[in-house]
Amino acid sequence: MDQKILSLATEKTADRLQAFLQTLREDDLANLLQNQAVKGRAAGALLRAIFKGSPCSEEAGALRRLKIYSCCIRLLESGDLQKEVSSEIIGILMLEVHNFPGPSLVELANEFVGAIKEGNLTNGKSLELLPIILTALATEKAYGKGELSGEDYKKQLIKTLCSVRWDLQYVIQLTSMFKDVPLTAEEMEFVVEKVLSMFSKLNLQEIPPLVYQLLVLTSKGCRKRVLDGIIAFFSKLDKQHSEEESGDE
Numbered sequence: 001m002d003q004k005i006l007s008l009a010t011e012k013t014a015d016r017l018q019a020f021l022q023t024l025r026e027d028d029l030a031n032l033l034q035n036q037a038v039k040g041r042a043a044g045a046l047l048r049a050i051f052k053g054s055p056c057s058e059e060a061g062a063l064r065r066l067k068i069y070s071c072c073i074r075l076l077e078s079g080d081l082q083k084e085v086s087s088e089i090i091g092i093l094m095l096e097v098h099n100f101p102g103p104s105l106v107e108l109a110n111e112f113v114g115a116i117k118e119g120n121l122t123n124g125k126s127l128e129l130l131p132i133i134l135t136a137l138a139t140e141k142a143y144g145k146g147e148l149s150g151e152d153y154k155k156q157l158i159k160t161l162c163s164v165r166w167d168l169q170y171v172i173q174l175t176s177m178f179k180d181v182p183l184t185a186e187e188m189e190f191v192v193e194k195v196l197s198m199f200s201k202l203n204l205q206e207i208p209p210l211v212y213q214l215l216v217l218t219s220k221g222c223r224k225r226v227l228d229g230i231i232a233f234f235s236k237l238d239k240q241h242s243e244e245e246s247g248d249e
Contacts (some may be wrong), residue, residue: 002032002046009049017053018061026064030071037089038080044088047072051092056101066104069093070111076126077115090128097132102140102150108133109157116174117164124173131180134158138182158187162194171198172206175213183220192222196229204237 001024008017021029029050037043050068054061072089075081081089100108112130115121134157140150148156158181166174175195183191195214199207211230218226 001028002036002042005049005053006042006045009045009052014053014055017049018055021050021053021064022060026067029064030067033068033071034075037075037085040082040085043085044092047089047092051096051099056099056104062101062104065096065100066107069096069100069104069108073108073111073126073129077120077122077124079123086125090125093129094132097129097136100136102137102153105133105137105140105150106153106157109137109153113157113161113164116161116166116170119165119167121167121170124170127170127173127177131177134181155184155187158183159190162190166194166198168198168201171195171202172210172213175210175217179213179217179220185221188217188221189225191217192225192229196226196233199229199233207233 004020005017008020011017033043033046033050036046047068051065054064054068056062056065072093076086076089097105109130112126112133121127134154137150137157138154140153175191178191192214195210195217199210202210214226214230
């Protein structure tokens with residue numbers, strides 16, 4: 001089946017490839033891609049072919065794209081892929097994001113928020129995709145019955161993301177991720193307050209890299225709030241240390 005897909009993908013038009021993909025069950029296609037990726041056998045070429053035969057202009061194509069994209073996110077988090085295969089898949093997924101319609105982008109972003117909230121990230125590799133999904137979403141003019149713009153949806157998603165629990169091992173990675181997302185002043189405040197609230201939950205040796213990522217993020221704004229928060233944290237830490245020393249004496 002994979003050879004037929006790859007063969008049809010070499011044709012000038014995608015008509016026959018599209019017709020063949022429509023005869024396949026989405027679960028079978030996802031399983032095929034997963035097996036090829038784990039074995040390291042032309043997974044990138046197969047993924048490109050599937051996207052080529054799944055135009056967003058048609059509902060079936062858009063749904064197939066979404067299913068395959070979600071399958072790839074789970075694959076990246078599984079830890080079963082070779083480094084080269086993971087990098088190739090991430091590169092393809094990044095390029096394809098801007099071809100997705102607004103509803104699909106919202107669904108993909110919600111999938112990430114759900115995974116972070118439930119603590120379902122295994123290695124955080126897929127987080128590389130979230131900034132570009134949020135960036136693409138922000139360019140959408142309107143989506144949904146309430147005619148919310150993509151920018152409004154992005155704001156809601158960032159607010160939700162900053163209100164859920166973050167697994168401690170991904171705090172630095174999530175903070176770093178936001179430097180690649182266009183943020184409004186209000187969104188920046190959500191992120192900064194969330195990150196500052198995480199300081200007291202981390203081990204002391206994890207604080208310096210987090211401070212660094214937070215300072216990099218201040219190129220977007222909130223510099224005074226960040227500096228005040230960092231100073232307040234270390235002042236409190238110093239006071240606690242002094243009290244402990246006094247107690248020991």
